[in-house]
Amino acid sequence: MGEFLRIFGSYWKNYGGWGALLGSPFLWLATVAGILVTYRFLDGSWAExxxxxxxAVLGFTLGGYAILVSFAASDFRHAIAGKEADEETSPLMDISAAFYHFFAVQTLAFVYAFISPVFYDFNILTDALQFEYNSIVILFSEIGTFIFTFIGCVLIIYTVLMILATAMRIYSLLEDYDDALTSANNNNETDE
Structure with missing residues (x-):
């Protein structure tokens, strides 16, 4: 458990913590979209x-991360490893944290979807047993279903949006690397 907490703490720090999560436009977009589509999925079909x-998204993520790691022995990895004095994290750890976050969100979405039938089966069971409901119990049941479904919808939408977020991180990293190579090439031409 200690190693898990150490790795998770390192990821969370390199990702940017709560500030990065709550400041993510992708999380906010997923939240707004979740509000808009939740009523469509109250039957639990979002989980399916x-x-x-x-x-499939997890496979894409693993493939992308494998490509990044395959550069481990290259000049590229050496160029992005190590942080500058004014930076909190290195570009290598920044992109690794982005992939880790992508893995974590996907895993959470998958597990949440996997266990969701328990929640919906409970509602079906109480209906089948024809419990005597009063309006308060019905209201709490409806609110619970909405909240549970809303969380599931936000997780699945956020998972899909993380494809774009991770691609943007990779693009930004490669753009910085290209700028550094261009600058180095220009300096070499000036020296000649």
Missing amino acids: LALQTVP
């Missing part, structure tokens, strides 16, 4: 969609 979609 998540169980069909997330493994």
Whole structure:
């Protein structure tokens, strides 16, 4: 457990913590979209969609991370490793934290979708047993279903949006690397 907490703490610090998560436009966009689509998925069908979609997205993520790690022995990795004095994290750890975050969100979405039938089965069971409901119990049941479904919708939408977020991080990293190479090439031409 200690190693898990150490690695998670390192990821969370390099990712940017709560400030980065709550300041993410992708999380806010997923939240707004979740509000808009939750009523469509109150039957629990979002979970089936998540169980069909997330493994493919996870495969994409693993492939992208494998490509990044395959550069481990290259000049590219050496160029992005190590942080500058004024930086909190190195570009290498920044992109690694982005991939880790992508993995974490996908795993959470998949597990949440996987266990969701328990919640919906409970509602079906109480209906089948024809418990005597009063209006307060019905209201709490409806609110609970909405909240549970809303969280699931936000997780699946955020998972999909993380594709764009991670691609933007990779693009930004490569743009910085290209700028550094261009500057180095210009300096070499000036020296000649």
